[in-house]
Amino acid sequence: xxxxxxxxxxxxxxxxxxxxxxxxxxxxxxxxxxxxxxxxxxxxxxxxxxxxxxxxxxxxxxxxxxxxxxxxxxxxxxxxxxx
Amino acid sequence: xxxxxxxxxxxxxxxxxxxxxxxxxxxxxxxxxxxxxxxxxxxxxxxxxxxxxxxxxxxxxxxxxxxxxxxxxxxxxxxxxxxxxxxxxxxxxxxxxxxxxxxxxxxxxxxxxxxxxxxxxxxxxxxxxxxxxxxxxxxxxxxxxxxxxxxxxxxxxxxxxxxxxxxxxxxxxxxxxxxxxxxxxxxxxxxxxxxxxxxxxxxxxxxxxxxxxxxxxxxxxxxxxxxxxxxxxxxxxxxxxxxxxxxxxxxxxxxxxxxxxxxxxxxxxxxxxxxxxxxxxxxxxxxx
Numbered sequence: 482x483x484x485x486x487x488x489x490x491x492x493x494x495x496x497x498x499x500x501x502x503x504x505x506x507x508x509x510x511x512x513x514x515x516x517x518x519x520x521x522x523x524x525x526x527x528x529x530x531x532x533x534x535x536x537x538x539x540x541x542x543x544x545x546x547x548x549x550x551x552x553x554x555x556x557x558x559x560x561x562x563x564x
Numbered sequence: 565x566x567x568x569x570x571x572x573x574x575x576x577x578x579x580x581x582x583x584x585x586x587x588x589x590x591x592x593x594x595x596x597x598x599x600x601x602x603x604x605x606x607x608x609x610x611x612x613x614x615x616x617x618x619x620x621x622x623x624x625x626x627x628x629x630x631x632x633x634x635x636x637x638x639x640x641x642x643x644x645x646x647x648x649x650x651x652x653x654x655x656x657x658x659x660x661x662x663x664x665x666x667x668x669x670x671x672x673x674x675x676x677x678x679x680x681x682x683x684x685x686x687x688x689x690x691x692x693x694x695x696x697x698x699x700x701x702x703x704x705x706x707x708x709x710x711x712x713x714x715x716x717x718x719x720x721x722x723x724x725x726x727x728x729x730x731x732x733x734x735x736x737x738x739x740x741x742x743x744x745x746x747x748x749x750x751x752x753x754x755x756x757x758x759x760x761x762x763x764x765x766x767x768x769x770x771x772x773x774x775x776x777x778x779x780x781x782x783x784x785x786x787x788x789x790x791x792x793x794x795x796x797x798x799x800x801x802x803x804x805x806x807x808x809x810x811x812x813x814x815x816x817x818x819x820x821x822x823x824x825x826x827x828x829x830x831x832x833x834x835x836x837x838x839x840x841x842x843x844x845x846x847x848x849x850x851x852x
Binding site: 504505507508509510511512521522523524525526530539542543545546548549550552553555556557560563 | 599602603604607608685688689692695696699700702703704706707708709710711712713
């Protein structure tokens, strides 16, 4: 890890260890919460590009999306529990 | 697909209530409002545009959530109001009604759709899928790369194969056989993108694991989506957009896929196919 980059491999390790949290469940690559900030790969970057920290505006967007994602996961857990 | 499914689930819930129940409309409104709020879907269908199903569903949610609406909700009324708004905006083609959606759903699943017996259960499940697809779309439209995990990609591949089998022997097979090898490869790539996002929205569970049974249920509908994609492929004659290099064009096509997959199959354009054919970058296989 450098100050402003995380390799995809490193992010996978962090996700596997539970130190990082993905915004979207079930995705291999996507916005990820780690060390009190959001990391993401811009969609125009190469497939093997490193993660970079999101700026303040994008972080606010990810925060809002995370609230929606959590709501979906809560409802999904309720539905799974009925089965 | 998901907005249509949610609309049909809402329709089923309404029709499961006694026709002479005085609170039928209120009960329907209450259930939709309940799940809409639970899933925080206020941003999911914003903008007032979208497909017919999205527009009707958005209008139904407006009615269900309106504190001044004491009439409750009838799906037919929501469809009529959505149509009136579309007409007001000068929409050139007629909007589908609920009967159209029922008929198309029956065709897509061949009358064998395995939906929950409880209308409320189906409503909850279908709205959850719609919310998830909407979330994925919004992540991508904010400029973030998002790729399916390996199990979900495998599930998408399986779904494509199942859909392809269902297409065999049909008229569309003849259309595909007229494609060049390069066009066929691009077509398969395009279908994989579309079905991949379908699988993500339909098959992922709270733990992030794929629910293959759920995904398999979509196979007949995926076959219809693939068929319509092929038709669109052959119908469109868009010229390439100047100033758009292949990588940019490919990214745009991926974003378009995810955006459109909320409800309808993606119309593949010649610009998309050229971009995909010319792309030099490929997804790394991480062996996961």
